[in-house]
Amino acid sequence: MVSHLHTSAQMICPVWLLLFSYSISITPSQSELVFSIQPKDGIGILNRPLMLHCAVYDTSPQTALPVKWEKENGRLATGVHQMANGSLFFSSLKGEDLGGYICSARNGSKQIKSVVTVNKAYLENVFFSPQSQSVIKGQDLFFQCVSGDSSPTAHISWLKNSRAFTRGTQIQGQYGGGSQRKTSGTLHLTNVTKADQGRYVCVTHNRLLNISKESDTATLIVGGLSMSLEIMQGPENITVAVETETALHCVVHGSPTPKIQWFKDNQMLPNTSRWDLHDDGQLLVFERVLPEDEGFYYCEADNDNERLRSQPAYLLPAVMDWTFVLQPVNKTVRKGDSVTLYCRPPHSRPPAQVSWFRNNRLLRSRSHISTQPTGDLLFHSVQETDRGFYFCRASNSFLQRAITSRKIFLEVLAPPSVTIWPLAVISTVGAEVVIQCQVSGHPVPSIEWSKHGQSVRTGGKITKGVRNATLYISSLRNYDEGFYTCAASNPVGQDEKTISLRIAAKPIIVLFAGSVNVSKGATIILPCRAVGNLPLKYSWRRSALQTPLSLSPRIRVDGKRF
CATH class of the missing domain: 2.60.40.10 (Immunoglobulins)
Known part of the structure; x- marks a missing residue:
């Protein structure tokens, strides 16, 4: 019997092992690519380093894979480097580095990727400041504050009389939901006493930039069971871009607690999802300003004993068309x-x-x-x-x-203006003369030279420079003497200037006493006359020594002593 059972077991086990091995062979393990370090959005400070981390491995076999970083709509800028461990390093974050980045890895046909965004850190001014309040002793109190947009998210704390305030319950969270980057903060005080009176400030802090913004000061007054109604602050004129968020404030004190209603152009505002009332109606928030929101707004406070109305404020939605009128x-x-x-x-x-x-x-x-x-x-x-x-x-x-x-072109036409240099020339036969004619004007004027009304022709010893602006006369002759005119003209007008050219003739001595006999001590006159272009300059020398006459009271030339 035992032998029979043993034989049966021997027959069953091989069958089971065969089935087990078959199931293993036809069901291979499935591998996939996963992020061992999931890349996250980066927030950095301009001109400071920033690092984005990313790592991928294949689950079968469990092997790390190399990753590749790319920038959406562009290449990695200079100063952005991928490290050996797969991290992306910004040595000095620049404005052009902001935007989307893709970390990806591939193994055969399998691929995985993730898109992250790099933003700069910033903190805007407080969006909504806590409002001054008057409450009755023993009541609860809520101060509300909303930070400006911040990246990373701002942290909210409170000051009382310029000192850190920790009493009460402080609550904060995201304001508005969705893509809002504002933080909402609430300070809740229970069983208020006279000791709670003071000046309260909401402080928003950006931990990355290590900067803070303070709200306007809110004053808390703790009074008795009844307080007269008073509008401490009414709405103010505001201009804001369409499709953006804005708010109108109305700060009211009084007891019993007043009911606050808002009016536009003397009509009570209807209930609609386009605006909300906060802080017991003291804050009118427009989630998305539209052109039809333009108008005069005021708040009205009523506590059955009194009714007060604020001064009106004008809300102007800022808009601009895309097309020029002219x-x-x-x-x-x-x-x-x-x-x-x-x-x-x-x-x-x-x-x-x-x-x-x-x-x-x-x-x-x-x-x-x-x-x-x-x-x-x-x-x-x-x-x-x-x-x-x-x-x-x-x-x-x-x-x-x-x-x-x-873009248009303004063309300015100018008539010619001529300046000639030199104004007069005296030269000798055989010399060269250069006359310059400087001309301005637009369009560029044409230049012509004339002598005594006749055009000066080039060739031989007369040449002209670039654009005829220079007149060259070489190897001067007596017939070159005269008046030369440079005339410039363009479609707008004309101008001309004239220069005189004189040829100086070489002086010729026509009267001179070659030799004179005279007694010692006598007076003698030696005549000397010459002809040529005036003025003529005479000089005397001793013929033997060829030296100028020395100064002497005994010697005169034309009545002048030498």
Whole structure:
């Protein structure tokens, strides 16, 4: 019997082992690529280092794979390096480094990747400050505060009378949800006493930048069972870009606690999802301002005993069209004329600011140029230096954007102006004379030379320089003497200047006493006369020594002593 059982076992085991090995062979293990270090969004400080980490391994076999970093819509900039361990290192974060980055790995047909974003750290001013309040002793109190946008998320703390305040319950969390980068903070005080009176400030802190922003001061007054109604602060005029968030404030004190209602253009605001009321109605928040929200707003407080109304405040949604009403066009004007380059900016609330640019540089204020209230550019007296390319730019500071007009060319025509040098020339026969004629004007003037009304022809000993601006006369002869005129002309006008050229003749002595006999002690006159171009200069020398006569009271020349 035992033998039989043993035999049966021997028959069953091989079958089971066969089935087990078969199941293993037909069910191979499945491998996949996974992140051992999941890349995360990076927040850095400009001009400081930043590191993004990323690591990938294959689960079968468990082998680390090399990763590759890429920048969305571009290449990795200079100063951005991938390390041997797969991390991406920014040696000095720049503005152009901000944006999306992809960390990926591949093994055969398998691939894995993750997209992260690099943002710069910043902290904006407090969005909503705590409001001053008057409460009755023993009541509960809530101070609310909302930070400005912050990256990374701001931390909120509280000050009382300029000192850190830790009493009560402090709650904070994300404000608004979604992509909001604001932090909401609430300070809750129970069983308020006179000791809680004081000045409270909300402090928002960015741990990465190690900077803080303080809210406006809120004053807490703790009183008795009844307090008169008072509007401590009403809404203020505000201009804000459309499609953005804003708020109107109405700070009310009084007991019993008043009910607060808001009005627009003397009509009570209806309930709608486009705005919310916070802090018992003291804060009217527009989640997304639209053009139809423009108007006068005021708050009204009522506690059955009294009713008060704040001063109205104007909400102006900032908008600007994308098309110019009138754009500049090419202009051609004469020097000295007045001309206007037209630029009527797009319709804008508030009105757009217009700036003018010349040759891609902001046009600075000049005495002969002024920008008109309409946006036009007026040249009172155009100068040649005003020639160039112009365009105007319209901007609305509340929208943080600008629109540029077409680029046009201002052509300035100027009549010729001629300057000749030298004004007069006296030269000798055989010499060379160079006469310069400097000409300005636009278009470039043509230059012609004439002598006594007849055109000067080149060739031989007369040549002209570039653009005929220089006249060369070599090997002067007596017939070259005369008046030479440089005349310049262009379609706008003409100008000319004249120079005189004189040929000096070599002096000839026509009277001189060759030898004279005279007694010792007698007076003698030695005549000397010459002809030639005036003025003539005479000089005397002793013929034997060929030296000038020395100064002596006994010797005179034309009545002058030597």
